[in-house]
Amino acid sequence: MTDINKYFKNITSKERAIFEAGISLGALYHQFIGTPISIETVQSLEKTIKESITLQPCITDVKINIDKTLIKTEENKLGYSELQGEMLNIKLTSQYKDETIIAKLEYIPKLQYPLMYIE
Amino acid sequence: MTDINKYFKNITSKERAIFEAGISLGALYHQFIGTPISIETVQSLEKTIKESITLQPCITDVKINIDKTLIKTEENKLGYSELQGEMLNIKLTSQYKDETIIAKLEYIPKLQYPLMYIE
Amino acid sequence: MTDINKYFKNITSKERAIFEAGISLGALYHQFIGTPISIETVQSLEKTIKESITLQPCITDVKINIDKTLIKTEENKLGYSELQGEMLNIKLTSQYKDETIIAKLEYIPKLQYPLMYIE
């Protein structure tokens, strides 16, 4: 990891943690949105998202909850739905050196928007 | 499912099974390519791909094997790689009424191409 | 293309055209769903989807219409929306040898489903 850190010399440890949290939230959203999902498969998809995002730099923990009620509400006549931004509730811990931040992804109905922010 | 079948009145049961197999192979490829992956997470990703694709119409079984050797070969200096077409080996069973077909996704080095075909 | 055709010896020309149409519809759906979109960018996204899918085997034409009314309805408080299955209306021509078929992707409200079928 020595090599990579030289690219971040001009930002603080906190800024680095924030940058990496942003990358990982943007990545997981656009990687997994659209995945076919049902009540039976949701647990496995949560595990896969958590594990794949934890591989990325600085991410030390991912808590993810996909809304089971919405999976049922959005179910099509073929018995499944697809992963949508409204279903995602994510809490991600990003750490660089002595700085740790918590970033969240949460659907905000007033904004009609799956907002990513720093807690 | 009665409603949906009226859209397929002009094709045979075998053609329907083949069409749905094509959709599911194209879908899983473009949904999951790019996912961060490592030897530790591959099993969970295989399970998620299998489960999500089995939700789609006519798909009754999915066998998936992601190439562990390639995951190691393609590993970046941060300790993981990302899912690529070369890594995927998939066998998918698609059934409509009394017709069952096997479709495959397999990387063909001579074509430099992750080929999808009917077995 | 000689090499690739040997993998399809056991199916008819029409079945091949249908299989490739299925692949391309599944591919484009799961590649582009989730893309940020607005009235200003929709034309460029339509062009990109059409061009990228026309590269795939057997696809000779793609007509695509993304629902502009829905883009406005689904707009978030930040002034854009994201590409959803409900917005897509696609007509795809797939040809193998002397067989040509038309495949469609169309949202069917009664099924709450973006249905892919053969016309």
Place this chain on the structure above:
Amino acid sequence: MTDINKYFKNITSKERAIFEAGISLGALYHQFIGTPISIETVQSLEKTIKESITLQPCITDVKINIDKTLIKTEENKLGYSELQGEMLNIKLTSQYKDETIIAKLEYIPKLQYPLMYIE
């Protein structure tokens, strides 16, 4: 945009610009990787990526260059390739209030990694 800013009260303007840059780089990478591409379609794909990412909060400019030499090198026997991390060279301007930062996505051969960093 007033509503959204209250979620960012606890970080500085520069941190906000950095966070949004991270989101947009992660988003575009995982949205578009895997797209079928050729020399004929690259210009349109560049335009679509630029336009869709410019819709996201704080992003005021996107310069994108997809490596044409690599598109040819990676071409399969069917005459096209697919968008890969190695092909992407992106420079993104992110601004919040009086703070502007430049973020980059660039493949670093020594790391075998498409690195996202702050210039």
